[in-house]
Amino acid sequence: FSGHSGILHVEISNPRVVVNADGSGSIFADVESKEFIDTVTEGEIIEYPNVELVTFDSGEWGGNAGGAGSGSASLQSVTPLATQATTDESFVSDITELTADGAPAFGGFYSAGEEFDGFTLNSAEQDVTNPDNNNGNNNNNAGNNNESSNNAGGNVNGGDQENCVAYEVSGSLDWGLKESFRNYIEGGIAKGAINTSGIEHSDDGFRWSGSGQLNTDAMLGEVSMPGTLHFTGHDGVLDTKISNVRLVIHSSSQASIYADVVSNDMEGNAHDLTGVRFANVNVSGASLTSDSFSVSGAATTLTDDGAKAFAGFYEAGIELDPVSFSLTLGNEVPCNDAVNPSGEGLAQTGFESPALALIAFALALAALGARGVAVAQRRRS
Template sequence: MAAHRHRPLALAAAVAVALGAGAFAVTSASAAEAPLKDYELTWGIKQSYRSYVTGMAAGTFTPSGGATQADGNGVFTFTDGSGTYDSGTHAVRLGFAGSLKIASKLHGFELTLSDVKFDSAAAEITADVTSGGTIREDVPLADVTVTRTMTDMETRLTKEAATVLGSAGYEGAAGDPLSVTQKPAATQTPTATPTGTATPTGTATPTGTATGSASPEPTSSASASPSSSDPASESASPTASASGTGAPARGEIADGTLGWGVKQSFRTYVVDGAAQGKITVSGGATQAAGNGAFTFTDATGTYDTDADTLSASFEGAVNFKGHEANGSYGLDLTLSDLGVELDGGSGELTADVDSLGKTSDDVVLADLSTDTEGLTAQDDVITLDGVTAKLTKAGAEAFGGFYAEGAELDPVGLSVALSDDAELPDGNGGSGSGSGSGSGSDGSGTSSGTTGGAGTTGSTTGGVSGALASTGSEVPAGALGAAAAVTLAAGAGVVVAMRRRQNA
């Protein structure tokens, strides 16, 4: 982090406007600290963590003391920031009012963050953390890439933050962007008497809101800027490929692939979270490395570009298994025979669902929507990336009620070949070869693999799955507190609860 820990001249330009030019009218011999006040700090910690707390953990965020949270389980804002600006080192140090309580009875944790601080010289965010009746002061939560405007700064979670949030996987993970801005009505007057005209050089005129403009509008989880680790979000909206094809306007699909991660937080919960389980792909399906998204292959079905309709089914299956107790699993869910139906930019994602031995065919798991103006093909291939998928009521039941109806799942991507000689994005022809190349536990290149447990991780290269290999970072390990740890150790209680959910 040393490369970005000290940005003195860049910050000087931003704070100069907030304090007035007189703040820099000091000689090196008379450098002094000027007071700062009326600042706000806006940070969401991490979007996937917020989704975990209010989703799978059925928990709550409760801001108080002036802190607020944006609508839609959005980011947090801490107010009444005050501190100092050092005209010698150009360091900004601020402390903020307000606290944030994070709690889940289901997963047995409760913690409070308070006395949040930002230090540009140390390039970090700290907070006092209260948990189990114990207060730890000035816990470093994130390293910050400090910028001139102090808005939308990149953050990276620390080892200490991983402990606080309950998952070692958070260490080094990208956090939500951080903004530190001054409220528009406030003015600052430096306490040091200006002497001389030593003006810092090499600084550009600031263009961000750190100059005293309105504070940034908090971004909700539904509209937050996509993480740079999410390749599926690189384009502004899902787009169909450009027109131009030798295939007829309607006909049968020759081949194709479907890329979908189901839900990133669910994959993490199964492998690294409380379930302590494994994910296994089979039947031609593959999984990207690092507990990534899945690719289903060998598409069949029909298309009609004039009517903007597509109906496709895909080969392969994925099994999620966890909460083992005495050889029995409380979670044993298999999705197979995935299908996509699209009509005019909207549609459904279906699958056969087997949960704890009970099978339901053609369950509508998600409602799909795209922003495309019609299905078009290029080189006899129709490609759609970043299709929005929202959980249906039937889908919520399939996941045992862990996610509510309407929850956003991982985006869907697909490529279908309209002719036998059309090449899918990975370079394979429409011969049913699929777009992924898995690696089984023997490393022989078979199309099955296992993530978690004692197995290895299947891999996927190219194709749609390559664009959807990661849809977010880690979520906490489910059992964040002692109560949840005891539940997991007991095992049987989890199995009974899961089976009761399924029976219901």
């Protein structure tokens, strides 16, 4: 998208859809944009690799639809769910919401939380015997179609998992969650306590230990960190448990912390969320060597889902305590689903891997951007 003789510039490429277990999800993409200063001053070009542009709360399966937008793109990577539909059906989400990371990627035209257009994913049954002859002309190479700036496709042939190699990793993650929350729990108002199981507790926060895999070609990783944090206060009215933490590496610059969260808010309302994306971590300053992957003091922000899981104590986008982790690279192993850019089952039918994994889709991301830029032009002109 361009305007004002090139002063307005937004380029979106390599879209990627991630769907959570509850049907919510996010759209990631590589974005290049100019900071919009005014209609006569040209801003610098800023690159946002694999940025989380928008989130969506839910969607519906329906018949074969024409799509909510005019653009199309190839799916790069997804998170598998249980099967939702058969081939020749579509997944429609009516509304998406701009994220805190997506706002600057759009040149600062909009604030985080602003409503954006929905999208439609259309299925395409794939020819297992001849993967190059698929409906939608997607070439069945989710990892190789358009190599993004963070090399999300790696060196992997889309459907050939034997060529995908990762490293076993093990190590620790240090995170205080939110210092002010810890102080509040143990202070004179809440008069509560912090208990841990399988996690080290110090004055500076908490240390998890765990293991998983890291694909250094695609910079995709997942490390499971077992253990439970238990916060209580106000004679048990405040009660929050955080367990089964997972560090998920999305790219060379972005990661997320997932967890199971059970909590009661101050009104006594219960929240029980499994595998919620709790926080986003900026790992652009991480160090990758032949035997380790680590970062120190990485900026971390609370997600929309994390705010809900936190029982409303903090708003989405608020800065949490920084994250540090150190992972040791071990033996080479075949990629598991979490670190394979092509995803599990990509040589099957359109919805066999239900994180919309086999969809040759008409993505309304183009409509999303068109709407945003058009309105912004009217506002700024």
